[in-house]
Amino acid sequence: xxxNRKTIFITGASRGIGREIALRAARDGAxxxxxxxxxxxxxxxxGTIHSVAAxxxxxxxxxxxxxxxxRDEVAVKAAMAQAAxxxxxxxxxxxxxxxxxxVGIEKLEPKRFDLMFQxxxxxxxxxxxxxxxxxxxxxxxxLSLSPPLNLDPxxxxxxxxxxxxxxxMSMLTLGMHEEFKKYAISVNALWPQTxxxxxxxxxxxxxxxxxxxxxxxxxMADAAYAILNSRERSIxxxxxxxxxILREQGESDFEQYxxxxxxxxxxxxxxxx
Numbered sequence: 001x002x003x004n005r006k007t008i009f010i011t012g013a014s015r016g017i018g019r020e021i022a023l024r025a026a027r028d029g030a031x032x033x034x035x036x037x038x039x040x041x042x043x044x045x046x047g048t049i050h051s052v053a054a055x056x057x058x059x060x061x062x063x064x065x066x067x068x069x070x071r072d073e074v075a076v077k078a079a080m081a082q083a084a085x086x087x088x089x090x091x092x093x094x095x096x097x098x099x100x101x102x103v104g105i106e107k108l109e110p111k112r113f114d115l116m117f118q119x120x121x122x123x124x125x126x127x128x129x130x131x132x133x134x135x136x137x138x139x140x141x142x143l144s145l146s147p148p149l150n151l152d153p154x155x156x157x158x159x160x161x162x163x164x165x166x167x168x169m170s171m172l173t174l175g176m177h178e179e180f181k182k183y184a185i186s187v188n189a190l191w192p193q194t195x196x197x198x199x200x201x202x203x204x205x206x207x208x209x210x211x212x213x214x215x216x217x218x219x220m221a222d223a224a225y226a227i228l229n230s231r232e233r234s235i236x237x238x239x240x241x242x243x244x245i246l247r248e249q250g251e252s253d254f255e256q257y258x259x260x261x262x263x264x265x266x267x268x269x270x271x272x273x
Contacts, residue, residue, distance in 0.1 A: 001229035007031040007087040012097030014038040015047035016198035020217035026061025035068040070123035090134035095144040102159040121168035139184040147191040147271035148239040177237035186236040193243040197259040212263030219257040
């Protein structure tokens with residue numbers, strides 16, 4: 001398996017899982033488009049498009065940093081064109097940018113609802129649509145970081161707005177799998193089995209206390225790598241869990257992904273189980 005000279009456009013890649021996917025592909029010599037809002041350092045959130053671009057180059061890849069708000073469809077279309085011109089095409093789009101607020105309908109501000117649907121659900125359509133002319137040529141991949149559709153009422157009881165925004169991403173994945181079959185484009189979703197130690201989790205939960213029960217973003221990067229290396233839509237249409245796809249690849253050692261080797265029981269992620 002290799003992503004050498006493949007061009008991968010990753011939204012929200014300035015930190016966390018997006019950054020880790022970028023670095024994993026860079027080790028193969030891939031071309032990475034780091035598309036995110038963070039062009040300048042944030043006092044509480046490490047990482048910018050430029051710092052990740054430097055890391056990608058150091059890891060053996062080629063980088064193009066683009067400051068991008070995925071809510072702006074004109075800017076998204078321009079970014080895709082810039083990436084395709086710079087690297088000669090686009091082989092994969094990873095819809096990694098996300099917004100989270102675990103609040104129920106009674107107390108959620110409508111503007112937060114809009115933000116989650118714009119960055120989660122709508123951006124999948126906008127980015128995939130803008131990339132389509134290039135993915136038709138490469139017979140490439142679309143990968144969105146969203147969960148399997150688990151309709152257990154417990155996932156709707158306390159934060160239905162966030163749940164529906166993420167499930168919308170997964171439903172668009174199923175739709176694109178069918179719609180883009182005629183173009184031989186592979187479409188998947190990927191979600192972690194356990195909580196992943198990222199800044200988003202730290203902010204939403206109010207600290208790093210959950211990290212001792214979490215895995216590192218490396219497991220999602222390895223899972224995404226396996227998906228992007230799949231051939232001829234062999235797994236297209238599946239809403240995958242990181243551990244599931246890695247087991248199919250023969251991986252059995254998941255202790256290597258623990259954030260804290262002595263952290264005890266791992267915490268299942270949302271929508272799992």
